[in-house]
Amino acid sequence: MARELLKGNEAVAEAAIRAGAVAYFGYPITPQTELLEHMSKRMPELGRAFVQAESELGAVNMVYGAACTGRRVITSSSSPGSSLMMEGFSYMAGTEVPAVFVDVMRGGPGLGNIQPSQADYNQIVHGGGHGDYTPIVLAPASVQESIDLTVLAFDLAEKYRSLVVILTDGSIGQMMEPAELPPMAPINNETPEWAVDGNMVGRERRFLSSIYLDPPAEEVTNFRLQRRWQEICANEVRYKEYYMDDAEYAVVGFGSAARAALSAVRAARAEGIKIGLLRPITVAPFPTKVLDDLSRRMKGLLVVEMNSGQMLEDVRLATSGRIPIEFYGRMGGVMLLPDEVLAEIHALATGPLTTEGHPRDRWLARMAGKN
């Protein structure tokens, strides 16, 4: 396949189609709507299922139903709509059915705005729905990576009978970049042995449910979910390092924030500052061991996010106070710019650095008067 100029949202939709998604259910919301629109055109022409649902609640529960059949199914939304889908995600986790969800994040809280943000991190990575469960969360930083991770998402969803979230934002969803789509994969219409497909020929009836009135039985399910998550943490951590070989400092960021950070890191390198970038690709499971390792050999870390420092807490947890950390973020749909990150890198490299206090407090103090 050749490289084409593709828009992020459309690329994800087409990648899902080529990965063999047989059904898409969604609801319009900016900045993810191109994904829905692309699906509305392509799925019917391929004889696959597309429904524009009455709400995100409707959409996520259509996904739940289709996922119970063991077929590949996907939905997408943006932050306020993602909040509505949390009910379904919890039920899907409790029922252990695979599905893929694309969250094209926008500014919040509330109705917020339609500009890029990373403020759904906590909602997506640390739950959102009720109960003990964690979805696999993939954070692309380009259109090409959005495509690649969408294909991977279906494989991981099936392998672990889990929800896999593509955590992207209005910037990556709306931008156009040259990228290559995968070839069209054949559709797998085989029913996994756990799935309900209304084909009770030569077998006992099957049912899928998230209800266990007997607490010990529910606990067994919870232990199974936790052990599966342990396995995911052991096998599926993905990240990318830039200029890290001789780095004394590192910027840590995901998605769009990491793109801005990479430009800043390149500029800092040109100035002779020994700084690299660690970009988690799986924000769940989080690259905890990598950060643990960095905390033992680096002079300082700078965490950058388009939120108030949500991933920052995971970085702090992984580094256990061993290394000075600073934080820089923009919120509410304001994009993070390379010049701003470069200024933060300068401050990091000149010090003084501390492991005392909270990086967020220092960031808020620095931002005073600037906004």
Next chain:
Amino acid sequence: MATTNELEQVVYSHPKALADVSTHYCPGCTHGVAHRLIAEVIDEMGIQERMVGVASVGCSVFAYNYFDFDWVQAPHGRAPAMATGVKRVLPDRMVMTYQGDGDMASIGMGEIVHAAARGENITVFFLNNTNYGMTGGQMAPTTLPGQKTTTSVSGRDVETQGFPLRASELLATLDGASYVVRRSLHDPKNIRLAKKAIRTAFETQARGLGFSMVELLSTCPTNWGMTVPQATQWLEEKMIAFYPLGDFKVTQAVSEIRI
């Protein structure tokens, strides 16, 4: 299965589509009657092996334990959306939801209205017993004016608690709905009519004719605080007066179904 000689004829046996288990339903509740009617129709149509049921939240939450075919279990009110998901990827299966009035006519009103509006080719069984049974008899959107429940202890006051809604009449206004009827389970004659409607609803789906729903007026002696005969009488006298039995939407194509 009973063995018969030339002089004997089996007129009653356990439907194949009904699992051979005891249910958790209260004595005198008509869920059991509804279950049996649905199972009998599934047997008669020979569709047990390609059924997918979607259970709801409420007393019928465990319906999947009582029917012997494939089931999934939906979040509260979302059964029509889940059924849509199943049906759209497996269009040749027979997909039904089984929902109570709290589930379908309150929290799930958005899902049911739009499933009907889309003409989703599924069958909905709507059990209306005018209260939230599973949680102990709270006021439902179907609770009659003046009816006492645990959240309308002096009787439903329409001034502050609003009016009951008639889901069948409402859904019948939608172009996507093909077959919407109300039946009752309070006596043998009406039970037979209910079974006939269940058959027509499934036949509607089997022929790809679109959305079908059978509302079944049901008793809840436990939460109504009545004996079974009192509950049956209350249904007949009070409920039918507010929820008249009848066919609210039967498209031309459905009316031409000959069984």
